[in-house]
Amino acid sequence: MALSAAAVAALSTAGVGVAAPHVASAAAAGCEVTYTVTNQWSGGFGANVSVHNLGDPVNGWKLTWSFPAGQTITQLWNGTYTQSGSQVTVSNVDYNGSVPSGGSTGFGFNGSWNGSNPVPSSFALNGVTCTGDVSTPTPPVTPPPSSRQPCDIYAAGGTPCVAAHSTTRALYASYNGPLYQVRRASDNTTRDIGVLSAGGGADAATQDSFCTGTTCLITVIYDQSGRNNRLTQAPPGGFPGPAPGGYDNLANATKAPTTVYGRKAYGVYVDPGVGYRNNTTNGIAKGDQPEGMYAIFDGTHYNGGCCFDYGNAETNSRDNGNGTMEAIYFGNIKVWGYGAGNGPWIMADLENGLFSGVNQKYNANDPTISHRYLTAIVKGEPNHWSIRGGNAQSGNLSTFYNGPRPNVPGYNPMKKEGAIILGIGGDNSRGAAGTFYEGVMTSGYPSDATENAVQANIVAAGYR
Numbered sequence: 001m002a003l004s005a006a007a008v009a010a011l012s013t014a015g016v017g018v019a020a021p022h023v024a025s026a027a028a029a030g031c032e033v034t035y036t037v038t039n040q041w042s043g044g045f046g047a048n049v050s051v052h053n054l055g056d057p058v059n060g061w062k063l064t065w066s067f068p069a070g071q072t073i074t075q076l077w078n079g080t081y082t083q084s085g086s087q088v089t090v091s092n093v094d095y096n097g098s099v100p101s102g103g104s105t106g107f108g109f110n111g112s113w114n115g116s117n118p119v120p121s122s123f124a125l126n127g128v129t130c131t132g133d134v135s136t137p138t139p140p141v142t143p144p145p146s147s148r149q150p151c152d153i154y155a156a157g158g159t160p161c162v163a164a165h166s167t168t169r170a171l172y173a174s175y176n177g178p179l180y181q182v183r184r185a186s187d188n189t190t191r192d193i194g195v196l197s198a199g200g201g202a203d204a205a206t207q208d209s210f211c212t213g214t215t216c217l218i219t220v221i222y223d224q225s226g227r228n229n230r231l232t233q234a235p236p237g238g239f240p241g242p243a244p245g246g247y248d249n250l251a252n253a254t255k256a257p258t259t260v261y262g263r264k265a266y267g268v269y270v271d272p273g274v275g276y277r278n279n280t281t282n283g284i285a286k287g288d289q290p291e292g293m294y295a296i297f298d299g300t301h302y303n304g305g306c307c308f309d310y311g312n313a314e315t316n317s318r319d320n321g322n323g324t325m326e327a328i329y330f331g332n333i334k335v336w337g338y339g340a341g342n343g344p345w346i347m348a349d350l351e352n353g354l355f356s357g358v359n360q361k362y363n364a365n366d367p368t369i370s371h372r373y374l375t376a377i378v379k380g381e382p383n384h385w386s387i388r389g390g391n392a393q394s395g396n397l398s399t400f401y402n403g404p405r406p407n408v409p410g411y412n413p414m415k416k417e418g419a420i421i422l423g424i425g426g427d428n429s430r431g432a433a434g435t436f437y438e439g440v441m442t443s444g445y446p447s448d449a450t451e452n453a454v455q456a457n458i459v460a461a462g463y464r
Contacts, residue, residue, distance in 0.1 A: 030054035030128070030130065031051055031052060031053060031054055031123070031125040031128070031130040032051075032052040032054060033049065033050070033052070033123040033125075033130055034048075034049070034052075035048075035049050035119055035120060035123075036049075036050075037117065037119075038108075038372050038464070039257070039258075039372075040117060043112055043113065043114065044074075044110065044111065044112050044113070045071075045112075045113060045117055046108065046110050046111075046300060046372065047108065047110075047111065048106060048108045048372060049063070049090070049106055049107055049109075050106040051063055051099070051104060051105050051125060052102075052103075052104045053099045053100065053102065053103050053104065053125075054101075054102070055101065056101060057099065057100045057101055057103075058097075058098070058099045058126065059097060059098050060091075060092060060097045061091070061097065061099060061105070061125060061126055062089055062090070062092075062125070062126055063089070063090045063123055063124070063125055064087070064088065064089045064090075064123065064124045064127075065088055065120040066086045066087050066088070066120060066122075067086045067088065067120060068086070068118045068120060069113065069114075069116050069117065069118050070086060070113075070114065070115075071086075071111050071112065071117060072113075073088065073109050073110075073111045074109075074111055074112055075109060075110045076090065076107060076108070076109035076110075077108055077109070077300070077370045078096060078106065078107040078370070079091060079092060079096075080093060081109070090107060092105070108370070110300065145169070145170070145173070145197075145199045145200045145261060145461075146173065146199075146457055146460060147173055147199075148457070149169075149170060149171050149172050149173045149175075149199055149457060150164075150171050150294075150438075150440060150454045151164050151171045151172045151224070151225065151440060152173050153450060153453045153454050153457060154292075154440065154442050154446060154450060154454065156450075157446055157447055157449070157450030157453075158444060159292060159442040159443060159444035159446040159447075159450060160442060160443055160444075161440045161441065161442055161443075162225055162227055162283035162442060162443045163223050163225055163229040163281070163420055163441040164223060164224035164225045164440045165221045165222070165223060165224070165436075165438065165439055165440070166179055166221075166224070166437065166438035167179055167180045167202060167265065167266055167267060167268055167436075167437065167438075168201065168202050168258060168260045168266070168267060168437050168438055168463075169195070169200065169201045169202060169260050169261070169265065169438065169461060170195045170198070170199045170200055170201075170224065171224050171438065171440060172199065172224055173198070173199040174198055174199060175195065175198065175199060175224045176194070176195060176198040176199075177195075177222065178192035178193065178194045178222050179193055179194060179195060179202050179221075179222060179224075180192075180193050180218055180220060180221045180222060181193070181218070181219045181220035182210065182211065182216040182217065182218055182219065182253045183216065183219045184210060184211055184214045184215065185214050185215040185217075186213070186214035190219060191206065191207070191210045193207050194206075196263070201261040201263050201265055202263075202266070204263070204266060205264070207253060207254075207266065208264075211253060211254065216252070216253040217250040217251065217252060217253060218250055218251045218252075218253050219232065219250060220232055221268065221276060221422070225283075225440075227281075227282040227283050229278055229281045229282060229283070229284065229420055230278060231276035231277065231278055231420060231422055232276060232277070232278065233247055233248060233249075233250055233275075233276065233277075234247065234248040234275035234276055234277035234421070234423075234424055234428060235247055235277065235279070235317055235428075236428060237316070237317025237318055237426075237428030238317065238318035238427035238428060239425065239427045239428045239429045239430065240428075246428075248273060248274060248275030248276075248277075248423075248424065248428065248430055249271070249273045250274065251268045251269050251271075251274050251276075251423075253266060254266060255269035256268065256269035256298070256435045256437075258437065258463060258464065259462070259463070259464040260461050260462060261461060261462055262462060267298065267437040268422070268423070268435065269301075269435050270308060270422075270423035270433060270434045270435065270436065272303070272305055272430060272431050272432060272433055273430050274430070275421070275422070275424035275428065275430050276421070276422040276424075277313075277317065277419065277420065277422070277424070277428075278419060278420045279316070279317065279419045280315070281418050281419060281420055284312060284419070284420060284441060285312060285326070285416055285441075286416050286417060286418045287413065287414065287415060288381075288382050288413035288414045288415075288416070289416070290382070290443075290444050290445035291312065291326065291380060291381075291416075291443065291444070292377070292378075292379035292441070292442040292444070292451070293311050293312075293327075293328055293377070293378055293439065293440065293441045294328075294376065294439060294440060294451065294454065295310045295328050295330075295375075295436060295438070295439030296373060296375060296376075296392050296437040296458065296463070297330050297373075297374045297376055297434055297435060297436060297437070298373065298374070298434065298435035298437075299330075299369065299371040299372060299373065300372055301433060301434055301435045302330060302331045302343075302344045302370075302432075302434055303331060303332070303431075303432060303434075304331060304332050304333040304334070305331070305333065305431030305432040305433065306333060306335075306425050306429040306431050306432060307329055307331070307333070307349055307354070307424065307425035307429050307431075307432050308329065308330050308423060308432035308434035309325075309327040309328060309329050309349045309421050309422070309423070309424065309425060309432075310328050310421070310422050310423075310436060310439050311325070311326055311327025311349070311378065311420070311421065311441065312325060312327055312416050312417070312418060312419065312420065313325045313327060313417065313419045313420065313421040313426040314351070314417045314419055314426045314427070315417045315419045317419075317427065317428050318427050319351060319352065320351070320415075320417065320426075321351065321352065321410060321415070322350070322351055322352050322353070322408070322409065322411055323350055323351060323410050323411045323412075323413070323414045323415045323416070324351045324415050324416065324417055324426065325349055325350055325351040325416065325417075325426045326349075326378065326380050326385075326414060326416050327348070327349040327378070327421060327426070328348070328349075328377070328378045328439075329346070329347045329348065329349040329354050330344055330345070330346055330347075330374070330376055330434055331343070331433075331434065332344040332345065333354065336352075336353045337353060337354040337355050337356045337359075337360065337362070337363070338354075338356060338361065338362055338366075339356040339357075339362070339363055339364070339365070339366030339368065339400070340364050340365070340366065340367050340368060341367065341368030342368060343368055344368065344369065344370055345367070345368060345369065346366070346369060346374075346376045346377075346378075346387055346400065347366065347387065348378045348380075348385065348387060349426070350406070350411055350414070351426050353406065353411075355406050356387070356400075356401065357387075357400075357401040357403070357406075358403055358404060358405075359406070359407065360406060360408050365400055365401060366387060366400045366401060367400065369389055371390075371391040371392065371393070372393065373393050373437070373463040374389065374390075374391070374392055375389060375390045375391070375392045375397065375455055375458055377451060379442075380405075380414065380445070381445040382412075382413060382414075383405050383412050383413070384404060384405070385401075385404075385405060386399060386402040386403075387399070387400040387401040387402075388448075388451060390455055392455075392459065392463055393462075393463055393464075394459055395459070396452065396455060397448075397451060397452055397455045399448070420441065422436060422439075423436070437463070
């Protein structure tokens with residue numbers, strides 16, 4: 001279960017903990033900082049930091065603080081940092097340096113700790129201390145599951161789900177079956193993990209009880225659509241697998257804890273070598289047929305290996321040429337294609353190319369995107385496709401590409417084959433890392449309005 005703590009500091013004129021309104025006679029600089037531990041594990045943690053400017057507009061910022069227990073930053077995004085001992089300075093990057101009065105900016109990082117991981121007690125913005133109380137807030141109250149879940153929304157939009165995979169929650173309001181299956185190492189017994197109620201979140205307590213004192217692996221990710229497009233251990237393909245016989249590895253069932261609807265759940269943590277697949281599917285788009293897909297990923301867990309994908313792939317686990325795939329890719333490899341910044345990017349794996357837009361390599365409109373919980377969308381129809389994405393915890397979707405198929409031979413028309421992959425490339429390339437929480441594939445090309453409604457449902461699920 002994700003741990004959270006927040007440090008909130010506001011410039012005050014009356015005394016500690018009393019935030020003063022920003023008026024003409026107030027100090028020129030002031031801030032409010034929210035420091036949230038989003039996830040914590042043995043020796044490590046992830047955190048998000050939000051900075052709210054209460055003073056005059058800022059053009060270029062530095063936020064400084066001191067870690068109280070020797071914590072160390074190991075990776076940071078949406079900023080640059082230096083650390084000397086316990087003292088940390090984080091500076092803006094080129095795209096988030098300007099913060100208007102009343103505006104906000106932020107960044108995230110992964111860190112290490114030893115012994116304890118307390119919250120920093122104070123922060124300073126451009127050298128001005130933000131004074132105030134430091135507190136641990138009450139966890140937010142998350143609303144119950146919606147009466148319409150993502151696949152109900154897609155169906156209402158005329159593009160029904162033909163595959164629906166999640167280890168965290170039901171993707172139909174009426175679904176009351178198993179989400180996934182785990183196998184424990186102590187005796188190789190398996191157990192299905194279902195939902196707490198129809199349309200609700202995962203029954204993680206059953207997994208915890210079943211796996212006590214031993215290791216569990218995720219052996220099956222069930223398809224909630226009724227088409228039996230379940231995902232299981234990926235077989236060998238054109239790219240050799242790491243395990244005896246060439247089969248890919250299975251994910252450790254406890255490496256991606258999260259919360260949904262305020263309760264504990266687990267994602268699918270893909271280390272290099274882990275892969276899931278179904279080569280004999282029912283109803284998945286083939287040839288140039290239209291389809292859509294979305295997935296929720298951990299936007300901070302990625303690498304430059306090939307290829308962390310979810311979507312449509314070859315049915316023989318081999319590279320069958322340009323246009324034989326259409327899958328969501330997430331990571332920062334630049335061999336075949338890339339977008340703005342240093343990555344990671346949401347791109348489309350169309351086989352023999354990761355595409356960020358119409359061009360074969362660089363497309364400036366596909367941004368670096370690394371939300372802790374990330375909504376990633378790829379959809380395609382004859383000579384038309386799109387990339388969309390957003391923060392799975394708040395806000396709306398953005399469209400990063402919407403236009404014709406790539407200007408490279410072999411992708412118009414498409415030659416999709418209709419297998420489903422997770423965590424690997426179409427030829428079983430299995431060098432990638434990432435975390436998957438939920439995703440679907442549809443029949444037909446979903447409208448933006450349908451996807452926007454799905455995004456609102458995802459945000460309401462309360463991933464933390």
